[in-house]
Amino acid sequence: xxxxxxxxxxxxxxxxxxxxxxxxxxxxxxxxxxxxxxxxxxxxxxxxxxxxxxxxxxxxxxxxxxxxxxxxxxxxxxxxxxxxxxxxxxxxxxxxxxxxxxxxxxxxxxxxxxxxxxxxxxxxxxxxxxxxxxxxxxxxxxxxxxxxxxxxxxxxxxxxxxxxxxxxxxxxxxxxxxxxxxxxxxxxxxxxxxxxxxxxxxxxxxxxxxxxxxxxxxxxxxxxxxxxxxxxxxxxxxxxxxxxxxxxxxxxxxxxxxxxxxxxxxxxxxxxxxxxxxxxxxxxxxxxxxxxxxxxxxxxxxxxxxxxxxxxxxxxxxxxxxxxxxxxxxxxxxxxxx
Numbered sequence: 001x002x003x004x005x006x007x008x009x010x011x012x013x014x015x016x017x018x019x020x021x022x023x024x025x026x027x028x029x030x031x032x033x034x035x036x037x038x039x040x041x042x043x044x045x046x047x048x049x050x051x052x053x054x055x056x057x058x059x060x061x062x063x064x065x066x067x068x069x070x071x072x073x074x075x076x077x078x079x080x081x082x083x084x085x086x087x088x089x090x091x092x093x094x095x096x097x098x099x100x101x102x103x104x105x106x107x108x109x110x111x112x113x114x115x116x117x118x119x120x121x122x123x124x125x126x127x128x129x130x131x132x133x134x135x136x137x138x139x140x141x142x143x144x145x146x147x148x149x150x151x152x153x154x155x156x157x158x159x160x161x162x163x164x165x166x167x168x169x170x171x172x173x174x175x176x177x178x179x180x181x182x183x184x185x186x187x188x189x190x191x192x193x194x195x196x197x198x199x200x201x202x203x204x205x206x207x208x209x210x211x212x213x214x215x216x217x218x219x220x221x222x223x224x225x226x227x228x229x230x231x232x233x234x235x236x237x238x239x240x241x242x243x244x245x246x247x248x249x250x251x252x253x254x255x256x257x258x259x260x261x262x263x264x265x266x267x268x269x270x271x272x273x274x275x276x277x278x279x280x281x282x283x284x285x286x287x288x289x290x291x292x293x294x295x296x297x298x299x300x301x302x303x304x305x306x307x308x309x310x311x312x313x314x315x316x317x318x319x320x321x322x323x324x325x326x327x328x329x330x331x332x333x334x335x336x337x338x
Contacts, residue, residue, distance in 0.1 A: 051196035054124035054152035057085055057277060058198060058229045058254040063270060064277045066126060067284070070096045072116035074284050076321055079121045086121065088114055088151070090128035091165060092285035103162035107133040107142055115149045124152030126200065126279075130163045131176070132156045136184040140191035143199075153198030155231055155256075156184065158218060159208075173208040178218055182225040189226035200256060201227035206234045206241045215241075216248050229254035229276065235261045239269065246273045 057064040066085035069075035070092035078086050091101045093113050099105050110127075117125055127146060132139025132154075139156060146154055157163065158181040160174045176184075181201075188199045201222035205215035219230045232255055234241035239262045249255065254276035259265060270278060298307050 049194070049196060050118075050122075050124040050150055050152040051194050051198065054085060054126060054198050055196045055228065057124075058256075060276070063267070063275060065280065066277065067280045068092055068282050069117060069125075070285055071113060072120035073321060074288070075117035075125070076120045078284070079123050083123065085123055085152075086117065086125045087279045087281060088117060088125050088127040089282055089285065090130050090163075091282050093128075095285055095289075101163070101165040103130060103133065107138070111142070111145050111149065114146070114151055118150040125150075126153045126155055126198070127151055129154040129156050131159055131161045132184055132188070134161055135180075136187035139184050140187045143188045143191050143197065144193075147192060147194055147197055153200060153228070154188070155200035155202050156181075156188070157202035157204050157231075157233075158222070159204050173204060175204060175208050175210075175218075178221050181218075182221045185222050185225040185227050198228040199226065200229045200231050201225075202231040202233060204233055206232070206236075212241075212244050212248060215245055219245070219249065220252070223253050227253075229256055231256040231258070231279075233258060237264075238262050239265045239273075242275075243273060246275070 057066075064085070065083065066087045067078045067081070067083040068087045068089045069078045070089060075086055090110075093110055094101045094105050097105050097109065097113075107129075114125065114127060129139075129142060129146075133142060143154060158176045158178075160176055164171050164173055185199055185201055192199075201219070203215055203218045203222070205211075205218055215232065219232065223230060230249075230253060232242060232245050234257075239259070242257055242262075246255065251274060255274070256277040256279060257270065257275055258279045258281045259270070260281050267278070295308050295312065299305060
């Protein structure tokens with residue numbers, strides 16, 4: 001089937017196939033996923049491409065927020081919570097695979113996880129694409145594969161492959177050559193087929209111990225190379241790096257931040273600085289780790305489920321998140337009656 005466009009015909013098709021939401025248990029809202037549509041990039045909710053949704057968020061005059069997810073289940077939960085977009089965290093995806101955030105998971109393995117996330121949701125996903133998994137050729141091939149799977153954008157950081165997680169203490173954080181990374185950004189922009197697919201350039205100058213001048217020089221070079229937004233990263237416990245950059249940047253383009261370390265900063269301050277988007281970067285993973293550790297320990301200690309059952313979701317809720325009702329309806333329609 002031909003790809004769905006933004007035409008009135010395609011929007012009628014979307015409305016006929018997709019239900020905005022269905023209520024199950026009190027207070028729960030379940031969105032019908034887009035897997036029934038032949039074109040993943042289209043949102044069932046609005047008829048707007050996922051790429052366009054993300055681009056509008058980056059260009060919005062309001063501060064926008066996206067939340068971390070690391071598999072299809074967590075992605076669906078993030079959307080049901082109300083978030084307009086999802087951060088496909090490299091740390092979280094690698095952790096749920098049981099490997100380190102040092103490109104030990106190949107880009108094809110990461111893309112496979114992202115495909116499940118995309119199929120389970122209708123909101124845009126911005127992938128934490130590390131360094132692009134190699135040079136410009138690897139990065140531009142990645143962009144094509146992400147577009148095929150309905151991913152709305154990729155965030156590339158200006159460090160060397162294999163990457164080192166930015167929040168490690170005492171680790172070397174070597175940066176890529178500015179010109180080489182700018183050309184990698186250009187290669188990605190030249191390779192994308194959807195003009196609204198977003199490439200975010202993540203500047204690691206502060207992480208690597210450089211000052212404002214280096215951060216500004218890199219951000220300007222990447223913006224000139226075609227980056228749709230700049231992610232300015234810092235691991236200080238206060239927002240002083242971000243404050244200095246925003247003052248010098250002078251609103252040259254959208255800026256994204258990841259306040260994992262300076263989490264005590266009031267969100268209003270980010271609005272006052274003119275930040276475009278905040279990424280809550282790894283908190284669903286960290287929350288799930290704590291919950292699984294506590295649940296496993298309780299069951300191991302007591303050899304019983306009595307203590308944990310009131311604190312975990314029902315199996316029925318898991319079935320709901322898996323959209324099991326749709327399968328029941330499909331079986332009734334497509335399996336022969338005995």
